[in-house]
Amino acid sequence: xxxxxxxTRLLQFKKNLSNCVNVKSKVFYNKELILSYSPxxxxxxxxxxxxxxxxxxxxxxxxxxxxxxxxxDIFSNLFFQETEDEIYIISNxxxxxxxxDYYNIIKNCNQNCPFHNSIVLTLFDLLIExxxxxxxxxxxxxxxxxxxxxLFFLKQRMNKNNIFKVTTSYKAIAxxxxxxxxxxxxxxxxxxxxxxxEKHEKTIKIKS
Amino acid sequence: xxxxxxxTRLLQFKKNLSNCVNVKSKVFYNKELILSYSPxxxxxxxxxxxxxxxxxxxxxxxxxxxxxxxxxDIFSNLFFQETEDEIYIISNxxxxxxxxDYYNIIKNCNQNCPFHNSIVLTLFDLLIExxxxxxxxxxxxxxxxxxxxxLFFLKQRMNKNNIFKVTTSYKAIAxxxxxxxxxxxxxxxxxxxxxxxEKHEKTIKIKS
DNA sequence: TTATTATTGTTGCAAATGCAACAATAATTA
DNA sequence: TAATTATTGTTGCATTTGCAACAATAATAA
Numbered sequence: 077x078x079x080x081x082x083x084t085r086l087l088q089f090k091k092n093l094s095n096c097v098n099v100k101s102k103v104f105y106n107k108e109l110i111l112s113y114s115p116x117x118x119x120x121x122x123x124x125x126x127x128x129x130x131x132x133x134x135x136x137x138x139x140x141x142x143x144x145x146x147x148x149d150i151f152s153n154l155f156f157q158e159t160e161d162e163i164y165i166i167s168n169x170x171x172x173x174x175x176x177d178y179y180n181i182i183k184n185c186n187q188n189c190p191f192h193n194s195i196v197l198t199l200f201d202l203l204i205e206x207x208x209x210x211x212x213x214x215x216x217x218x219x220x221x222x223x224x225x226x227l228f229f230l231k232q233r234m235n236k237n238n239i240f241k242v243t244t245s246y247k248a249i250a251x252x253x254x255x256x257x258x259x260x261x262x263x264x265x266x267x268x269x270x271x272x273x274e275k276h277e278k279t280i281k282i283k284s
Numbered sequence: 285x286x287x288x289x290x291x292t293r294l295l296q297f298k299k300n301l302s303n304c305v306n307v308k309s310k311v312f313y314n315k316e317l318i319l320s321y322s323p324x325x326x327x328x329x330x331x332x333x334x335x336x337x338x339x340x341x342x343x344x345x346x347x348x349x350x351x352x353x354x355x356x357d358i359f360s361n362l363f364f365q366e367t368e369d370e371i372y373i374i375s376n377x378x379x380x381x382x383x384x385d386y387y388n389i390i391k392n393c394n395q396n397c398p399f400h401n402s403i404v405l406t407l408f409d410l411l412i413e414x415x416x417x418x419x420x421x422x423x424x425x426x427x428x429x430x431x432x433x434x435l436f437f438l439k440q441r442m443n444k445n446n447i448f449k450v451t452t453s454y455k456a457i458a459x460x461x462x463x464x465x466x467x468x469x470x471x472x473x474x475x476x477x478x479x480x481x482e483k484h485e486k487t488i489k490i491k492s
Numbered sequence: 493t494t495a496t497t498a499t500t501g502t503t504g505c506a507a508a509t510g511c512a513a514c515a516a517t518a519a520t521t522a
Numbered sequence: 523t524a525a526t527t528a529t530t531g532t533t534g535c536a537t538t539t540g541c542a543a544c545a546a547t548a549a550t551a552a
Contacts, residue, residue, distance in 0.1 A: 132423060132426065138428075140426045142419070142422055142423065142426060143422070152412070154412050154415075154416070155412065155415045155416050155419050156416065156419055157416055157419075157420060159420075159423065161423065181405075181408070182405055182408075182409075193401070196404055196405070196408065197389075197390055197404070199408065200389070200390075200404065200407065200408055200411065201390075203408070203411040203412065203415065204360070204362050204363065204411065206415060207362075207363045207411065207414060207415055207418065208362070208363050208364065208365055210415065210418040210419070210422065211350070211363050211364055211365075211418070212365060212367075213422055214350055214351070214418065214421055214422060214425070215340060215350065215367065215369065217422070217425040217426075217462065218340065218348045218350060218425075218462050220346075220462075220510080221510095221538075221539095222538080222539075245498085245499065245500085246499075246500070246501095247498085247499065247500085254425065254426050254428075255539080255540085256539065256540045256541075257499095257500090257540095258501085258502075258503085258539095258540080258541080258542090259538080259539055259540065259541095261500075261501060261502075262501095262502080262503090262539090263538095263539095265501090265502090277500090428540080429508070429509095430508080430509075453528090453529065453530085454529075454530070454531095455528085455529065455530085463509080463510085464509065464510045464511075465510095465529095465530090466509095466510080466511080466512090466531085466532075466533085467508085467509055467510065467511095469530075469531060469532075470509090470531095470532080470533090471508095471509095473531090473532090485530090
């Protein structure tokens with residue numbers, strides 16, 4: 077079964093974008109603000125290179141990474157309701173983004189533009205993909221114990237040899253799982269003692 | 285500012301659906317299976333009446349309510365990746381659903397059909413709305429303590445007089461927050477003692 | 493290179509949480 | 523109606539978890 081969103085289609089999408097609607101491409105360096113909540117300027121962003129995080133800061137100043145975004149992911153300020161917390165999209169390393177104006181999408185650019193339809197349908201599928209990723213995060217967070225969260229996380233990301241390499245940091249993983257870092261380390265040790273995993277610094281082998 | 289998805293537009297959407305793509309309308313009674321994971325039959329559902337839940341069952345048999353769905357919400361088996369857990373959409377009371385075939389959406393039904401474009405754009409906005417709800421759930425789950433989760437939940441749902449009425453049950457709320465029911469009750473009592481809320485059986489007044 | 497900053501690994505401890513169990517109601521069904 | 527089932531409210535207790543603190547190491551910047 078062919079993937080709904082294959083490379084060819086995404087390449088076409090990027091080409092079509094500039095031919096049809098008004099888009100802006102921008103490069104961000106590490107830890108720069110890509111987008112914040114705004115009820116007026118409704119924008120959809122598409123990451124063409126690099127990584128980013130959806131970050132939340134509550135009124136006490138606690139910061140939480142709500143989502144990890146990577147190449148070919150979309151994001152938008154349309155996805156957030158106004159709350160007491162502040163939500164931002166922050167680049168994680170050098171990141172290239174295409175911004176699409178929401179109004180350009182809903183208003184048919186030009187009766188005869190052959191690109192518009194295709195763009196809307198690709199955005200539609202990108203939205204579905206994003207939705208899927210969110211459901212996975214909710215599923216992860218629904219796990220009762222830290223051990224269950226870790227196992228779910230590892231199994232999703234391990235390669236064919238059941239190995240997961242920590243390319244970011246344990247700190248980042250703890251933040252992603254919404255658990256305390258020291259507790260993550262402790263649970264990993266317990267899991268190793270139980271024989272569920274084998275851990276050598278940043279390489280983890282899943283044995284169950 | 286006019287809401288993106290107002291009543292008029294949703295009414296038009298429902299009308300257009302039957303004029304354009306092949307849809308099926310179906311009524312479900314309480315606790316019936318509306319949709320399960322299927323990689324073959326890709327369907328999008330739209331709830332026209334009633335309520336439903338996205339329910340997950342893991343291999344140990346633990347059941348979790350992942351999402352609450354209500355009138356004008358959409359759902360789809362496209363939103364879920366295959367996992368060890370089983371995910372279903374289950375009706376919660378009498379529920380009326382319109383099913384739309386995914387292929388009908390991505391294939392332009394007919395070059396001159398004036399409805400198709402409008403349907404796709406409404407689905408697009410419904411997807412954004414769903415995305416927003418998921419982000420709210422992730423934000424809720426990112427709260428560190430049960431008290432924080434309760435407060436976030438209550439503030440989102442209280443009326444102008446800061447009152448929230450439990451129309452479902454405390455059991456259902458505990459499931460939605462992914463916390464133990466007895467602990468939810470205990471925390472509510474503590475919060476009342478602290479003066480954060482006033483609780484009289486199924487009526488809660490938020491005082492902060 | 494050295495100094496500075498960030499990450500990792502570890503632990504004690506207090507607090508939060510889930511689990512089990514039960515009685516009292518409330519709601520539903522026979 | 524009575525019987526059955528589900529929900530609410532409560533508690534003791536064991537476990538899990540987060541917090542704070544620290545040393546050791548690794549990574550980065552001066």
